[in-house]
Amino acid sequence: MARPLTIRRSPTSATAVELDDATLAVAAAAGDQNAHAAIWDRYSALVRRILVRGVGAHADVEDRVQEVFIRFYRSRRLLRDPSALRSFLFGITLRVAANELRRRRMRSWIRLTPWGVLKEPEVPGADEQARQGVRRLYQILDRLDTTSRLTLVLHTIEGWDLDETATALGISPATVKRRLSRAIPRVLAAAKADSVLACYVSNQRTGERKSE
Amino acid sequence: MKIITRASNEEKSDTERFGRLFSSIIGAAPRSVRKELSGEPPSDRVTTLREQFRERLAREANRRAPLVPAFVGAWVIGAVVTALAIAGGWLFRHRGAVSNPALEVLVSEGTAAQVNGGNRAEFTEKAQARILASGELETSPDSKANIRAADGLQIELEGQTRVALDRLQAKSRELRLLRGAIRCAVPHESASLPFQVLTPDVTIVDLGTVFTVSIEGPAQLTRVTVLEGEVMVRHASGETPVRAPGSWSSPMTAFEAPPTAASSKPAPMVSGAASSPGGRPSPRPPRSDVTLEEEAQLLRQGLAAERLGHLSEASSVLSLLLRKYPSSALAPDARAALQRVEARAHP
Numbered sequence: 001m002a003r004p005l006t007i008r009r010s011p012t013s014a015t016a017v018e019l020d021d022a023t024l025a026v027a028a029a030a031g032d033q034n035a036h037a038a039i040w041d042r043y044s045a046l047v048r049r050i051l052v053r054g055v056g057a058h059a060d061v062e063d064r065v066q067e068v069f070i071r072f073y074r075s076r077r078l079l080r081d082p083s084a085l086r087s088f089l090f091g092i093t094l095r096v097a098a099n100e101l102r103r104r105r106m107r108s109w110i111r112l113t114p115w116g117v118l119k120e121p122e123v124p125g126a127d128e129q130a131r132q133g134v135r136r137l138y139q140i141l142d143r144l145d146t147t148s149r150l151t152l153v154l155h156t157i158e159g160w161d162l163d164e165t166a167t168a169l170g171i172s173p174a175t176v177k178r179r180l181s182r183a184i185p186r187v188l189a190a191a192k193a194d195s196v197l198a199c200y201v202s203n204q205r206t207g208e209r210k211s212e
Numbered sequence: 213m214k215i216i217t218r219a220s221n222e223e224k225s226d227t228e229r230f231g232r233l234f235s236s237i238i239g240a241a242p243r244s245v246r247k248e249l250s251g252e253p254p255s256d257r258v259t260t261l262r263e264q265f266r267e268r269l270a271r272e273a274n275r276r277a278p279l280v281p282a283f284v285g286a287w288v289i290g291a292v293v294t295a296l297a298i299a300g301g302w303l304f305r306h307r308g309a310v311s312n313p314a315l316e317v318l319v320s321e322g323t324a325a326q327v328n329g330g331n332r333a334e335f336t337e338k339a340q341a342r343i344l345a346s347g348e349l350e351t352s353p354d355s356k357a358n359i360r361a362a363d364g365l366q367i368e369l370e371g372q373t374r375v376a377l378d379r380l381q382a383k384s385r386e387l388r389l390l391r392g393a394i395r396c397a398v399p400h401e402s403a404s405l406p407f408q409v410l411t412p413d414v415t416i417v418d419l420g421t422v423f424t425v426s427i428e429g430p431a432q433l434t435r436v437t438v439l440e441g442e443v444m445v446r447h448a449s450g451e452t453p454v455r456a457p458g459s460w461s462s463p464m465t466a467f468e469a470p471p472t473a474a475s476s477k478p479a480p481m482v483s484g485a486a487s488s489p490g491g492r493p494s495p496r497p498p499r500s501d502v503t504l505e506e507e508a509q510l511l512r513q514g515l516a517a518e519r520l521g522h523l524s525e526a527s528s529v530l531s532l533l534l535r536k537y538p539s540s541a542l543a544p545d546a547r548a549a550l551q552r553v554e555a556r557a558h559p
Contacts, residue, residue, distance in 0.1 A: 033269055040265050049251025057248045066265055070272055130240040137237050156231050184226040191233060200236050
């Protein structure tokens with residue numbers, strides 16, 4: 001049995017950063033906290049981006065990021081192939097995102113707030129309409145079911161290919177395609193009907209006509 | 213082929229259109245929003261967030277592993293819920309028996325005892341008690357006890373009598389007379405089910421009446437005397453209605469002669485004084501499916517007595533089965549049980 005690697009230097013040091021995923025995963029599986037910190041340094045931004053794009057930018061996003069890495073710490077021994085660290089982490093991230101979306105939906109059912117989130121304070125001044133646009137877009141995404149929403153985020157926004165998206169979500173590529181073909185027209189139609197987003201849709205059409 | 217290509221192109225253009233819409237919305241948003249959506253934390257918070265994570269990680273590492281893994285907890289909860297559901301189902305099914313299981317026992321003379329498994333509860337003279345319809349009730353010599361059920365049914369036990377109470381419930385109103393004599397007074401239409409007395413060889417079905425049943429002699433013959441109303445006596449050769457004042461006794465010859473051809477024709481009705489002991493129905497029990505039920509009942513009764521340690525009772529019931537139905541399919545089992553009983557009685 002291979003002896004687990006222990007990183008004794010600071011996780012921000014070149015040594016930790018330069019180690020490949022497999023080596024870090026082996027050290028992390030042995031419970032090395034520096035290895036976990038190094039994995040945090042390497043993947044926290046990516047995890048945060050998936051969470052923000054998947055569930056929206058909310059105050060508790062940092063809690064969710066930490067939850068992903070703590071869950072990884074708890075389940076580190078379940079990672080059989082150390083080189084699959086990245087996809088293992090993304091799997092946890094998507095489960096956390098899905099849980100968060102379900103939790104929010106539950107909160108909206110009990111009418112805590114219409115969309116299940118606490119109302120964010122209005123920020124006066126700088127480009128309020130653009131902020132509104134982002135908020136409205138996420139409100140439309142909130143209406144999708146969890147799997148469709150994450151499919152849309154990973155494939156269309158994050159640019160993952162069909163196979164990658166399907167593997168991460170544990171569904172078939174055909175299901176990914178089916179989900180997308182149903183979700184995107186719904187989102188586009190809702191955006192067109194929205195008073196704030198309608199101008200983005202019409203600008204886009206004008207741009208399309210000009211390019212033709 | 214063209215249609216498929218067009219559909220695929222439409223999907224692709226929809227995907228691209230959504231991507232462009234998303235980019236244009238995000239692109240128009242202030243820089244802080246764009247940065248937030250990119251997943252990069254504010255530069256002044258990078259160190260704080262990392263430290264927070266390390267602290268939480270250290271706490272997590274120091275946390276003691278739970279004594280019981282989460283999945284075991286889930287299994288335990290599942291098992292408890294299942295057990296509760298089963299218990300609830302059982303209570304629902306037996307709600308009649310649970311809500312009204314009590315019998316009132318009054319010992320007018322001598323003593324009586326309720327035997328339930330290994331427990332024995334003694335009742336002295338003039339004692340009045342409420343008992344559950346379970347186990348057996350027996351009286352000592354020269355004693356008398358009364359059982360009264362909530363529906364008005366009254367059973368009087370003579371001395372040296374033993375009855376099994378476990379089937380005397382709302383779902384099955386059956387009393388097994390194992391030894392001695394009883395007098396039953398059953399109110400008319402007291403319950404939806406008829407009251408029945410089971411003896412080793414017959415079943416007396418009450419039709420609303422007062423009657424006595426006794427088991428007599430070493431051959432354990434049953435004698436039924438109807439004082440009021442009418443009962444139906446089910447025996448090896450069919451059914452015999454007995455009206456008051458009248459009586460019926462088990463056919464003695466049936467135990468001596470091996471059974472012959474079946475006769476589905478019911479035995480003639482016995483009624484009035486003329487029918488008393490001498491007025492016996494068909495002397496030979498038939499070999500038919502009707503007798504099989506009785507054979508099985510006798511074997512069950514013998515085995516139950518063996519289990520309870522009532523060796524003489526087990527011996528007499530099993531002997532009765534073998535005498536009455538020597539060519540029964542159950543005879544080998546009965547013989548084996550009898551041998552066991554005799555080995556225990558005379559070690």
